[in-house]
Amino acid sequence: MSDARKPAAPVVRKFAVAMAGILHAFKHQNSFLVHLPMATVVVILGLWLQLESWRWVAVTFCVTLVISAELLNTAIEELVAVLHPQHDVRIGHVLDIASGAVLVAATGAVVAGLLTLAMPLWEAITTHF
Secondary structure, X not given: OXXXXXOHHHHHHHHHHHHHHHHHHHHHOOOHHHHHHHHHHHHHHHHHHOOOHHHXXXXXXXXXXXXXXXXXXXXXXXXXXXXXXXXXXXXXXXXXXXXXXXXXXXXXXXHHHHHHHHHHHHHHHHHHO
């Protein structure tokens, strides 16, 4: 095997492992039942509104931020369940903080989404109705 082909396998493997982790989180974490439909609605709304590029950047950043925060929160929850299954107040605080990070990201995404989508939505409503 040539040296040029050797590095490709580990890179592909890393992407496969990452995708497996994402799929596991989506299947086993109920929070994605809220985040994914909301992201879908925002993307469909953006397509309908024919958003400008900079608005798509904002939408993409917000969706990515919330999903990433939820994935990290899920990873922390899974790790705690394995390493420290018994109740501990300090670990409860860690889990609460991680959950709070998701709440902060989601709240920021809602505010940014409103600021980003309000004007085009208003224009579309007043023009079409």
